[in-house]
Amino acid sequence: xxxxxxxxxxxxxxxxxxxxxxxxxxxxxxxxxxxxxxxxxxxxxxxxxxxxxxxxxxxxxxxxxxxxxxxxxxxxxxxxxxxxxxxxxxxxxxxxxxxxxxxxxxxxxxxxxxxxxxxxxxxxxxxxxxxxxxxxxxxxxxxxxxxxxxxxxxxxxxxxxxxxxxxxxxxxxxxxxxxxxxxxxxxxxxxxxxxxxxxxxxxxxxxxxxxxxxxxxxxxxxxxxxxxxxxxxxxxxxxxxxxxxxxxxxxxxxxxxxxxxxxxxxxxxxxxxxxxxxxxxxxxxxxxxxxxxx
Amino acid sequence: xxxxxxxxxxxxxxxxxxxxxxxxxxxxxxxxxxxxxxxxxxxxxxxxxxxxxxxxxxxxxxxxxxxxxxxxxxxxxxxxxxxxxxxxxxxxxxxxxxxxxxxxxxxxxxxxxxxxxxxxxxxxxxxxxxxxxxxxxxxxxxxxxxxxxxxxxxxxxxxxxxxxxxxxxxxxxxxxxxxxxxxxxxxxxxxxxxxxxxxxxxxxxxxxxxxxxxxxxxxxxxxxxxxxxxxxxxxxxxxxxxxxxxxxxxxxxxxxxxxxxxxxxxxxxxxxxxxxxxxxxxxxxxxxxxxxxxxxxxxxxxxxxxxxxxx
Numbered sequence: 001x002x003x004x005x006x007x008x009x010x011x012x013x014x015x016x017x018x019x020x021x022x023x024x025x026x027x028x029x030x031x032x033x034x035x036x037x038x039x040x041x042x043x044x045x046x047x048x049x050x051x052x053x054x055x056x057x058x059x060x061x062x063x064x065x066x067x068x069x070x071x072x073x074x075x076x077x078x079x080x081x082x083x084x085x086x087x088x089x090x091x092x093x094x095x096x097x098x099x100x101x102x103x104x105x106x107x108x109x110x111x112x113x114x115x116x117x118x119x120x121x122x123x124x125x126x127x128x129x130x131x132x133x134x135x136x137x138x139x140x141x142x143x144x145x146x147x148x149x150x151x152x153x154x155x156x157x158x159x160x161x162x163x164x165x166x167x168x169x170x171x172x173x174x175x176x177x178x179x180x181x182x183x184x185x186x187x188x189x190x191x192x193x194x195x196x197x198x199x200x201x202x203x204x205x206x207x208x209x210x211x212x213x214x215x216x217x218x219x220x221x222x223x224x225x226x227x228x229x230x231x232x233x234x235x236x237x238x239x240x241x242x243x244x245x246x247x248x249x250x251x252x253x254x255x256x257x258x259x260x261x262x263x264x265x266x267x268x269x270x271x272x273x274x275x276x277x278x279x280x281x282x283x284x285x286x287x288x289x290x291x292x293x294x
Numbered sequence: 295x296x297x298x299x300x301x302x303x304x305x306x307x308x309x310x311x312x313x314x315x316x317x318x319x320x321x322x323x324x325x326x327x328x329x330x331x332x333x334x335x336x337x338x339x340x341x342x343x344x345x346x347x348x349x350x351x352x353x354x355x356x357x358x359x360x361x362x363x364x365x366x367x368x369x370x371x372x373x374x375x376x377x378x379x380x381x382x383x384x385x386x387x388x389x390x391x392x393x394x395x396x397x398x399x400x401x402x403x404x405x406x407x408x409x410x411x412x413x414x415x416x417x418x419x420x421x422x423x424x425x426x427x428x429x430x431x432x433x434x435x436x437x438x439x440x441x442x443x444x445x446x447x448x449x450x451x452x453x454x455x456x457x458x459x460x461x462x463x464x465x466x467x468x469x470x471x472x473x474x475x476x477x478x479x480x481x482x483x484x485x486x487x488x489x490x491x492x493x494x495x496x497x498x499x500x501x502x503x504x505x506x507x508x509x510x511x512x513x514x515x516x517x518x519x520x521x522x523x524x525x526x527x528x529x530x531x532x533x534x535x536x537x538x539x540x541x542x543x544x545x546x547x548x549x550x551x552x553x554x555x556x557x558x559x560x561x562x563x564x565x566x567x568x569x570x571x572x573x574x575x576x577x578x579x580x581x582x583x584x585x586x587x588x589x590x591x592x593x594x595x596x597x598x599x600x601x602x603x604x605x
Contacts, residue, residue, distance in 0.1 A: 130308045130312055133308075134313055134316065137309055137313060137539075137581050137584050137585050137588070138313060138580070138584070139539040139540075139577075139580045139581070139584060140539065140543060141540075141544075141546065141547075142542060142546060142558075142561065142576070142577060142580055143577065145562065146565055146573050147320065149565030149573070150323050150330075150568070150570075151323060152324070222433075222434070229438075230436065230437075230438060230547055233436070233547070234546075236565070246438075256450055257446075260446060263439070263443075263446075267435070267442075267443070270435075270439065271431070271434045271435050271439075274433070274434035275431065275434035278433055278434060
């Protein structure tokens with residue numbers, strides 16, 4: 001059993017927690033990610049106002065610390081008098097949902113195809129490898145934009161498209177690791193004893209490459225959150241009345257000189273979330289030490 | 295060397311075929327492509343006429359073969375909206391995107407090279423912590439937001455740069471127009487390259503040949519320039535090559551933020567207008583650029599590192 005997978009075993013959980021306590025980056029990353037997930041889950045309880053409620057009399061209220069600001073709207077209001085803080089809290093839901101769900105889809109698909117290619121080799125490997133090369137030669141964001149433009153933007157479409165177009169990176173890494181694993185004695189022994197390839201994949205190979213997939217997936221959550229915010233910014237994300245940070249920046253940029261807070265705060269929220277995920281991913285990479293280039 | 299390039303070109307054929315399948319199927323994802331083109335008031339006869347005009351009435355395999363045979367000649371059909379050849383529209387706008395991308399790459403090298411070197415040479419000092427921290431934070435910034443913040447600060451408040459547009463290529467305002475979008479596009483690359491140069495330098499500095507050079511009494515500056523930096527640049531070339539796809543995707547957003555009339559902005563407006571021929575042409579051109587840059591990276595290796603022999 002490699003050191004990489006030891007941390008993933010039940011007995012290794014305590015060791016991982018111990019390492020987390022020793023790592024400032026890991027602690028900060030975990031705190032940031034947990035705080036965003038909690039905000040997303042508890043948004044209805046935390047938000048002081050209805051995020052979609054218009055209030056024409058309260059348009060462009062500045063944040064509380066500026067002249068003319070008031071405690072009713074801590075981070076001010078937008079062009080329709082909606083509370084910016086409440087919208088930011090609700091905006092976290094789409095980011096978290098898209099980030100996690102898309103990565104699960106992409107990671108699962110990529111791991112499956114990578115395992116198949118690495119384990120079966122031959123024609124299966126050739127076909128899957130060419131498919132990986134093809135997807136990696138297409139500009140990810142442009143492909144996603146084109147597909148969503150044709151299918152139409154909705155939460156489900158965005159999750160599926162980001163997931164289905166993101167599989168190739170996982171497949172490449174898992175394929176490489178599976179091929180290396182196939183050369184190991186215990187895998188050869190299991191095959192020689194008559195175990196089916198699927199059983200070998202599930203019982204022997206996959207547990208040993210989980211570390212790479214987890215690290216890759218964590219860092220991919222960061223990239224997916226950025227991609228989702230870009231889609232929303234360009235008008236191809238989840239549509240109103242749903243609230244997304246990218247959409248808030250997009251509508252806020254028309255009022256940059258008079259109401260800077262409309263575009264600034266959502267950007268800081270995206271940066272905070274992505275930074276937390278990156279810290280957590282870097283910590284996991286150091287703890288699990290998979291041999292992948294992230 | 296020639297054999298190597300020929301082999302790499304041959305390997306590109308199946309990938310190109312794969313890309314052609316994806317680009318071909320793309321417009322069929324949303325259902326009947328003809329119904330996406332025609333207005334709702336069209337009668338059955340008119341729809342059938344459009345279907346025959348565009349060849350959508352033939353078997354799908356025939357349609358694909360026709361698509362490929364035309365695509366290799368740069369014929370992706372006509373834009374549904376302004377009746378121009380889609381390929382011409384894309385290639386007309388491409389130079390603007392190339393200007394932006396080249397400026398971004400140059401800027402990223404000019405900024406990240408000294409930052410990465412200083413961070414490596416001053417390892418574990420406050421300078422290193424600052425540079426590394428900045429490059430990690432930079433990874434988390436959405437580029438469109440960064441662009442807007444730069445517009446707010448340097449264009450709206452300080453008035454140093456124009457808010458958007460391109461200016462005239464022949465005069466100085468062109469560079470003023472180019473700087474903010476190029477810097478915004480470069481920013482992500484700067485953070486990546488800075489970290490990479492720092493870690494590559496630290497790794498090479500531990501190698502035996504560097505120790506030998508030092509023990510021979512060579513000056514530190516010469517050791518860094520001739521032995522460390524040269525070897526540390528190999529991963530930089532790889533990453534620069536691999537970032538071309540990312541640059542093209544980023545260009546779509548940056549061109550939109552700064553109203554830069556490049557291929558990305560054309561692609562975005564075509565996606566919004568469901569002008570499929572232009573979307574297909576732009577996607578195909580982007581994939582070709584990525585494949586060409588990957589090939590270029592592989593060839594550059596042989597010049598940078600004499601240990602690598604392919605032929």
